[in-house]
Amino acid sequence: MAYTVNRNVKLTFWERIYLPEIIRGMYITSRHFFINLFGFVPYFLGQKKEREIFTVYYPEEMVKYPVAYRGRPVLALNENNIPNCVACGLCEAACPAYCIDIDPAENTGKQNEVERWPKEFTIDYAVCIFCGNCEEACPEEAIFMSDDCEISMLDRSKMKYNLEQLLVPIDQLKDRVEFTRKMYAKWNY
Amino acid sequence: MFVDFLITLVKILFILGVTVGFFAPVLTWVERKQSAIMQDRIGANRADILGFTAFGLFHIIADALKMFTKEDFIPRGANKVLHTLSPIVALIPALITFAVIPFGGIYTLFGKEVNLVISDLDVGLLFIFAVASIATYGYVIAGWSSNNNWSLLGSIRVAAQMISYEVTMGLTIIGVLMVYGTMRLTEIGAIQEDFWMWGIFLQPLGFFLFFAASIAENKRIPFDAPEAESELVAGYFTEYSGLKFGMFFMAEFVEMVTIGAIVTLLFFGGWHLPFVTMDGILSMFDFLGETGSNIVALLIHVGVFFAKVSFFIFFQMIVRWTLPRFRYDQIMKLGWKILLPLSLANILITGAVILALE
Numbered sequence: 001m002a003y004t005v006n007r008n009v010k011l012t013f014w015e016r017i018y019l020p021e022i023i024r025g026m027y028i029t030s031r032h033f034f035i036n037l038f039g040f041v042p043y044f045l046g047q048k049k050e051r052e053i054f055t056v057y058y059p060e061e062m063v064k065y066p067v068a069y070r071g072r073p074v075l076a077l078n079e080n081n082i083p084n085c086v087a088c089g090l091c092e093a094a095c096p097a098y099c100i101d102i103d104p105a106e107n108t109g110k111q112n113e114v115e116r117w118p119k120e121f122t123i124d125y126a127v128c129i130f131c132g133n134c135e136e137a138c139p140e141e142a143i144f145m146s147d148d149c150e151i152s153m154l155d156r157s158k159m160k161y162n163l164e165q166l167l168v169p170i171d172q173l174k175d176r177v178e179f180t181r182k183m184y185a186k187w188n189y
Numbered sequence: 190m191f192v193d194f195l196i197t198l199v200k201i202l203f204i205l206g207v208t209v210g211f212f213a214p215v216l217t218w219v220e221r222k223q224s225a226i227m228q229d230r231i232g233a234n235r236a237d238i239l240g241f242t243a244f245g246l247f248h249i250i251a252d253a254l255k256m257f258t259k260e261d262f263i264p265r266g267a268n269k270v271l272h273t274l275s276p277i278v279a280l281i282p283a284l285i286t287f288a289v290i291p292f293g294g295i296y297t298l299f300g301k302e303v304n305l306v307i308s309d310l311d312v313g314l315l316f317i318f319a320v321a322s323i324a325t326y327g328y329v330i331a332g333w334s335s336n337n338n339w340s341l342l343g344s345i346r347v348a349a350q351m352i353s354y355e356v357t358m359g360l361t362i363i364g365v366l367m368v369y370g371t372m373r374l375t376e377i378g379a380i381q382e383d384f385w386m387w388g389i390f391l392q393p394l395g396f397f398l399f400f401a402a403s404i405a406e407n408k409r410i411p412f413d414a415p416e417a418e419s420e421l422v423a424g425y426f427t428e429y430s431g432l433k434f435g436m437f438f439m440a441e442f443v444e445m446v447t448i449g450a451i452v453t454l455l456f457f458g459g460w461h462l463p464f465v466t467m468d469g470i471l472s473m474f475d476f477l478g479e480t481g482s483n484i485v486a487l488l489i490h491v492g493v494f495f496a497k498v499s500f501f502i503f504f505q506m507i508v509r510w511t512l513p514r515f516r517y518d519q520i521m522k523l524g525w526k527i528l529l530p531l532s533l534a535n536i537l538i539t540g541a542v543i544l545a546l547e
Contacts, residue, residue: 019397022512029511033227055231 067175070132070145072125074168076177083167084142087118091134091143099127100134121166125151126159135180144168144176192301200307204287207495208446209439214249216442216502221248223503224510259431264336267428271334276429276436279327282320283443289313290450291375293460293490294467296483305460305491306375313374314362317451318355321406324440325351328408328415331437332425343424346517347408347415353524354405354412360532361399364392364539365455378459382466388456394535396456398528403448404505405524407441411512414520449501450494457497460490 015021039052056063065071076084087104103120107113134143146168153159170177218233222245225232233245241247263272290313293305310316325347332344368391369377381387389396405412416424426437453459467486474482515523 022508025511026507029227030507032229033223033507036226036229053226053229053231055229057231057234 065147065149067147067179069147069149070130071148072130072146072151073123073128073132073134073143073166074146074148074173075121075163075166076142076144076170076173077167078170082114083117083121083163084140084170085118085121086114086116086140086142087121088116088139090137090139094133094137096131096133097127097129099124099129118163121163122160123166124160126156136184141177141180144173144180146173146176196301196303197307200305204290204292204307205284208284208287208443212446212502213439213442214253216445217252217438218246218249219502220506220509221245223506227507227510256432256435261431261433262428264428266336268334268336271330272428273433275327275331275334276433276440277327278330279324280436280440280443282322282324282327283440283447285320286317286447287450289316289374290447290454291378291459292450292494293487294375294379296487297479298483298487299480303487304375305487309373309375312372314366314372314377314455317447318359318362321444321447322351322355324444327440328425331429335425335428337428339421339423339427340425343415343417343421343427346417347425350405350408350412350415350520350524353521354402354528357398357524357528357532358402358406360529360536361392361395361402362455364395364532364535367536367539367543368392374454378454378461381458382461384458384461384463387458387463392456392535392539394531394538396452398532398535399455400448400452401528403452404508405520407444407448407505409441409445409505410509411515412520413514414517417514445502445505446498448505449498452501453494453497457501460494462489462493 036052042048043051078084087102089102089104092100092102101120101122101124102118105117105119107115130145132145135145151159222232233248234242236242236245236247236251238247263269288307289310291304291306291309295302295304297303328347329344332340332342332347335341365377365388366372368388369380371377371380408415413424415421416426418424421427426434429437470486470489471482474485477485
């Protein structure tokens with residue numbers, strides 16, 4: 001939608017003498033200054049949890065991300081300390097960037113053992129595009145997008161996470177599990 | 190004799206300590222932090238010693254270390270002598286002006302009269318303007334000797350702007366001189382012991398003109414066309430690095446203190462509290478004896494003076510972070526077509542009023 005800027009604004013006499021407008025501008029900036037300055041005082045005294053300035057001291061303070069945020073994908077570790085993953089390979093197939101690499105293992109007839117599990121599960125975060133397709137493809141609620149986005153490294157090879165590094169207790173992912181259930185139940189595949 | 194020498198030395202060390210040792214470094218921090226808080230940001234807070242950031246105050250030390258350790262770069266084709274000389278020429282006048290600025294009245298300490306000014310010149314006001322104008326040479330030479338187009342443009346702008354606004358400044362001062370009838374800054378300060386004799390009541394228009402002109406003299410926003418980082422990279426000090434750049438930087442901040450001091454002295458009663466006379470303080474603290482009450486008066490007056498100076502520095506900072514830069518033609522138009530006629534009218538009105546009152 002195009003709009004035109006009126007460049008021939010007629011200033012009133014009050015605006016043309018300039019000084020009142022300067023004073024008005026300075027009133028606005030100094031009002032901001034004093035409100036923000038005295039907003040610090042109850043914060044430092046511990047009476048208030050928030051400052052008037054909403055900027056966050058980043059490494060010391062963290063922003064709570066919304067549940068729909070797609071951070072790094074992680075593997076869920078269920079209540080019995082076993083990964084939910086059954087190494088079906090659907091996420092590997094769904095991944096558009098080919099960053100997932102699964103090495104499956106099967107039950108060899110032993111009792112009290114799960115049917116199928118990933119012997120090795122690798123995600124290369126240097127390649128991952130954080131699309132969330134793996135989470136969508138997963139039939140077992142095993143892989144989830146976490147809210148962790150701090151995965152910068154000095155070495156590319158360190159960005160390849162193996163199974164131990166990927167596993168996260170499912171308690172920490174409760175919100176995301178709820179969210180995915182609600183989200184993907186809506187869509188009828 | 191020796192005592193006089195000692196007193197002068199203490200005064201010099203005090204004023205140098207306050208300007209170079211306190212105001213110049215702290216103002217670098219204040220400028221960042223105040224602008225940040227004004228714009229709903231937090232500002233400098235990363236430099237820390239053992240985890241303590243002290244609201245970013247350690248950035249002063251970090252800045253100083255950075256300036257000391259940087260390479261001192263002289264561009265090819267630059268005039269080495271002038272390139273090295275110009276920061277000195279820019280900084281020294283800003284410091285010299287404090288020689289004649291009184292930061293307190295006359296006190297009797299241990300039977301000796303102490304005048305809180307390093308050099309009580311008859312023509313103190315004139316001396317300030319004479320010396321402060323020399324700093325312009327520093328800026329012009331800096332731009333010329335750098336062998337850089339941006340610098341040269343910046344220094345040309347400095348020259349034009351200084352000439353334009355020096356006129357307004359000088360003519361505004363004439364109004365003050367007509368009212369007070371003296372150029373001796375200590376006398377101007379002493380007259381303003383009476384609250385209704387403050388310059389702001391006698392010369393309200395003069396105050397605005399002087400303040401605008403002095404910000405323009407200091408080349409700060411909104412009159413920072415000589416620096417104009419969006420047009421001229423950094424103007425006249427584009428080719429400076431390390432401590433030479435630091436000297437330009439310091440000159441700017443020391444000049445801010447100078448402006449604050451002169452405005453306080455000429456228009457806002459110098460070291461006097463409103464409605465409180467020197468005799469009033471002396472009689473109030475009479476129980477401390479003559480020297481004791483004088484020391485109390487001295488402390489109060491010096492404190493009040495620097496509080497007022499700090500307020501005007503704060504005011505300059507607000508102006509700097511509120512207003513956008515003038516275009517070059519607007520600066521010239523404002524200087525020659527508005528401020529100059531107004532200052533002439535100010536003299537005329539002042540003269541007429543003085544004539545009518547006689």
